[in-house]
Amino acid sequence: MSLMLLARALPEPVKDLIKTTRNNTGLALVRLFSSSGFLSSVYYCLISREFDREHRAVLLGRLHFAQRMLGKGENDAFLRRNVHRLEKGLIMRPRRSTFAEDYIGPTVRCYADATRAGVVNGQQRWANDVLTDYFSAVGSTPRIDSAKRAFTSTENPDETNRCVPYPHSQLPDCPVSYDELMVLFRRRRSVRWYQDKPVSNELIEQAVSAAALAPSACNRQPFRFYVSNGKEKAAEVAKCAGGTAGFHDNLPCVIAVVGDLGCYPEARDRHVVYIDGSLAAMQLMLALESLGLSSCSINWPDVEERERQLAKILGLAYQERTVMLLAVGYADPTGGIPYSDKKTEKDLIIYN
Amino acid sequence: MSLMLLARALPEPVKDLIKTTRNNTGLALVRLFSSSGFLSSVYYCLISREFDREHRAVLLGRLHFAQRMLGKGENDAFLRRNVHRLEKGLIMRPRRSTFAEDYIGPTVRCYADATRAGVVNGQQRWANDVLTDYFSAVGSTPRIDSAKRAFTSTENPDETNRCVPYPHSQLPDCPVSYDELMVLFRRRRSVRWYQDKPVSNELIEQAVSAAALAPSACNRQPFRFYVSNGKEKAAEVAKCAGGTAGFHDNLPCVIAVVGDLGCYPEARDRHVVYIDGSLAAMQLMLALESLGLSSCSINWPDVEERERQLAKILGLAYQERTVMLLAVGYADPTGGIPYSDKKTEKDLIIYN
Ligand SMILES: Cc1cc2nc3c(=O)[nH]c(=O)nc-3n(C[C@H](O)[C@H](O)[C@H](O)COP(=O)(O)O)c2cc1C
Ligand SMILES: Cc1cc2nc3c(=O)[nH]c(=O)nc-3n(C[C@H](O)[C@H](O)[C@H](O)COP(=O)(O)O)c2cc1C
Structure with a gap:
């Protein structure tokens, strides 16, 4: 702690020099170890602890x-x-x-x-x-x-709904035009300032049942939504994240989208919780919008201390991985919305 | 190879025994090494090679x-x-x-x-x-x-569009009701049988410009869409995936959603490419639907050999990570759609 104070008291140029040297040494190591897959694994075994939790969560998921x-x-x-x-x-x-x-x-x-x-x-x-x-x-x-x-020889239910494959022609027509969808997508902006108005659990449930219709690998739906409704609970959860500084006390409701690695016998499927969880989260945000509610995704990077905090508050098992947090509420109409320029299809498409 | 043939020729009970023993030994190791984060990292350094590519991609991303x-x-x-x-x-x-x-x-x-x-x-x-x-x-x-x-002192553009924050009240009203959205979400089913009808690049571009409006962490949009349009190209890409057996020759167009770890200086943000890429992919699928096009997400697990194949076909850099493939085309109305029961909000919500 006193070392920290000392470090802070150093003159700017000295600080910059120390920082640059540390960064350069760090990068030299990264360059060295990135020369092969095996050495990269050595790096994340002996030099950096940043993968520990994920490695362990994947193993525990397989065990589970x-x-x-x-x-x-x-x-x-x-x-x-x-x-x-x-x-x-x-x-x-x-x-x-x-x-x-x-x-x-x-x-x-x-x-x-x-x-x-x-x-x-x-x-x-x-x-x-x-x-x-x-x-x-x-x-x-x-x-x-x-x-x-x-x-x-198993006792099967008497009645069935014939939950079996059907031809595509039986699906309802698409009720939304491209232009309407574009307006919906433009309207959904990340909202950080909310009215002081509670969000009913019923609306959250409606939105989640819309999110549940998203695709997921092999239809596993390996995620759950941990809902902290009410400003106090919401703030407790939101504070665990780094990206809510300055506005976490203002959130009416926070949903943690959490994936379960216990759904997979193999490590190679470890990213599916992020993918499936995010596909569902996108439908969740759009459904919220149609119900008059705004949202803001909140980043959940892999930081050991924060993982522990959140796991404790929500009672998460080790193999449960948080995909993101989602603030939910009624937007304050006077609250500022960043312009957030988006890339165009020209930036984003590469034709093969 | 002859060992494989021999193994196949063994009687079923012996095969089962061998398999069980191998699985049990495997699980005993997993149990042992999952007892701490450090040991888990030792496991993925010395015993399993399944994280090698990701470790290296993260390091190369940081370098990049x-x-x-x-x-x-x-x-x-x-x-x-x-x-x-x-x-x-x-x-x-x-x-x-x-x-x-x-x-x-x-x-x-x-x-x-x-x-x-x-x-x-x-x-x-x-x-x-x-x-x-x-x-x-x-x-x-x-x-x-x-x-x-x-x-x-930098030469700035004369004209500006005033791309700066604005109040939430300036956003357009939501043009889509919850019920309409539910029908759209129900209509979007994973389609595996397509009409033999080409998809125009213009429609893909329209859908991608809708996908681009999805949220992304710090507005980085760290992904790109590699479009293989036309049955031959589409099949070449689709074949790299394991989950297209039996239908890869039938796909009019395949889009690879690819994230770039070169957007991040730190390992802890490594999952964001999957998250941001999937949020955009969800909007992409919905926009396609509104344009009369169907889609099917295709799993991209971490399998070294397949990674190499796809990287070669698409010219991907090592730090580029494939999030998923997406088949796109006009659905064959007689093609079968799996019922794919979805979980309900009761299964999915946990109140804190
Ligand atoms: C995975 C993810 C993490 C995010 N994390 C944060 C965050 O921690 N704090 C925040 O204020 N916004 C966060 N955002 C919101 C983004 O800043 C926002 O989506 C982006 O700037 C684009 O603006 P838009 O959502 O209004 O279109 C996050 C978004 C995503 C998708
Ligand atoms: C990440 C992801 C990977 C998928 N991989 C495959 C695949 O490899 N092959 C396939 O036929 N379907 C695949 N699917 C489609 C799922 O099987 C489908 O989404 C799920 O069964 C639910 O059905 P629905 O999409 O019709 O709602 C995938 C879906 C997702 C989201």
């Missing part, structure tokens, strides 16, 4: 996934992924006479476990309907037959 | 950023971030009499370098307007005054 597979409850992510794969098999052109042989056994087991555990939800109905269609469409092999027996 | 700072051209990401920060300072309540002292010098330098290099684009006009407002609003300190002199 394995434990969910062994448990007799429901491995939600596993079941969703496999039912999704069955649907993809069902719509294939030409459809193969047998498919999904290598995972149909575990899929039925996972479905049956959840049924026995008394889980009744949309996912279970969907799984039941798709499995029914699958077994009536697919040819016979020893593995498929054995899975079929296991499926028929 | 530093080189752009030293170069006499434009560090686009640096300038955008700082102009954004100036705008945030300008809308602050109460506005501080002096702010941005620690970065105004480098910001003006970066702006002037780009001006001298002859860069004239929206970003330059935006930077000019915001810097003008900043210097007329901010108090006097030695550092600010010196930056101001540097700014005034």
Whole structure:
């Protein structure tokens, strides 16, 4: 601490020199270690601690996934992924006479476990309907037959909604023109100044059910929305982030978009929580806008101390990774909106 | 290879046993190394190579950023971030009499370098307007005054559009109702079967200019869209992904959403390319839908061999990271759409 004070008291040119030297040494190291993938891994093992939390979260995610597979409850992510794969098999052109042989056994087991555990939800109905269609469409092999027996001996729901593939022509027409959408996209600006007016949970729920319709890899939807509604709670969460200085006390509601690495058995899918979480967050912001509410995404970089703070407040497991925070509220009409120039399609497109 | 054949010829129970043993050993290692952040980093340094490419991309991104700072051209990401920060300072309540002292010098330098290099684009006009407002609003300190002199001695554009903060009340009303948005979100389904009908580049450009309006951390917009239009090119790119088996030859157009880690000086912001890229991708998909086009996101997990293939086809730099691929085309109305049950707000919200 006194060293910090001393450092601050140094004259500017000396400070600059120290900073430059430190930066240059740092960069020389970066240049050296970036010469190969292995050395880069050595760098993030021995020199920098910045990947520690992510490495550990990925490992714990893999463990968690394995434990969910062994448990007799429901491995939600596993079941969703496999039912999704069955649907993809069902719509294939030409459809193969047998498919999904290598995972149909575990899929039925996972479905049956959840049924026995008394889980009744949309996912279970969907799984039941798709499995029914699958077994009536697919040819016979020893593995498929054995899975079929296991499926028929499970107590299935009487009623079904026929949650199975359908032709694209059955979808509703698009009710929004390109021009209207552009106005909506222009209207959605990051808002940092809000009216002192509470946001009802009902509206948040409406917006989340719109966000839930976003695409996600293998339909896993590996995210959750931790809602801190009310200025006090919102400020407590918002303060954990670095990017809210000067306006965190002004936020009526803050939503943390959090992804769960426990949905993946393999490290290579570790970015999907950020991708799926952000796709849903975008639909969330647009839905909020249509409900009269504004929002502001808040950055959540990987900073150990802040991770701990937020995990404590929200009760996050280690393998849960925060994608972003989202401030939500009624915009103060007099509040300033940065112009925020956007790149054009000319800047952004590269034709191959 | 002959070992593989041998392995395949083994009876099923033996295969299962081997697989289980391998998995269990793997999991035991994962459990052991996941006990601390440091050990987890040891795991991804000595035992698994799955993080090598990302580690190296992050290091090369940092180097790239530093080189752009030293170069006499434009560090686009640096300038955008700082102009954004100036705008945030300008809308602050109460506005501080002096702010941005620690970065105004480098910001003006970066702006002037780009001006001298002859860069004239929206970003330059935006930077000019915001810097003008900043210097007329901010108090006097030695550092600010010196930056101001540097700014005034730069040849600034005569005309400006006044690209500066404005009150929220100036935004257009929201032209889309919640119900209409829900129908749009329901209509956007992942489409895997397309009509044999080309997609015009003009429509792609329209959709990308809508995507460009999405929010991005510090307004950096660290992504680009690599467009492979035409079935042959599209198939070449789509084949690099694992998730297109059975339908990659059917895609009229494929867009790779690619983020650039060269926009960041620090490792802790490494996930932002996935987040910003996905927010933009979501708006892209919705805009496509409003233009009569369907899409399907395609997973891009971290797999070394595939990374190399795609980098070669598209000419990607090492620090460029693919967020996802996106198939685009006119949906075949008879093509099957998986039901893809979605979670509800009850599954997704946790109240704090
Ligand atoms: C991932 C992400 C993180 C962001 N973090 C912050 C933040 O910490 N603080 C803030 O005031 N704005 C933040 N923003 C908002 C951006 O500054 C804003 O999106 C950008 O300047 C473009 O302006 P617009 O959203 O009004 O179009 C963030 C946006 C995104 C997408
Ligand atoms: C990040 C991401 C990756 C995806 N990867 C694939 C893929 O590789 N192959 C595929 O056919 N579908 C892929 N999808 C589409 C999902 O399967 C689809 O979004 C999900 O099943 C929900 O269905 P919907 O998009 O029709 O709402 C992907 C979606 C996302 C968001």
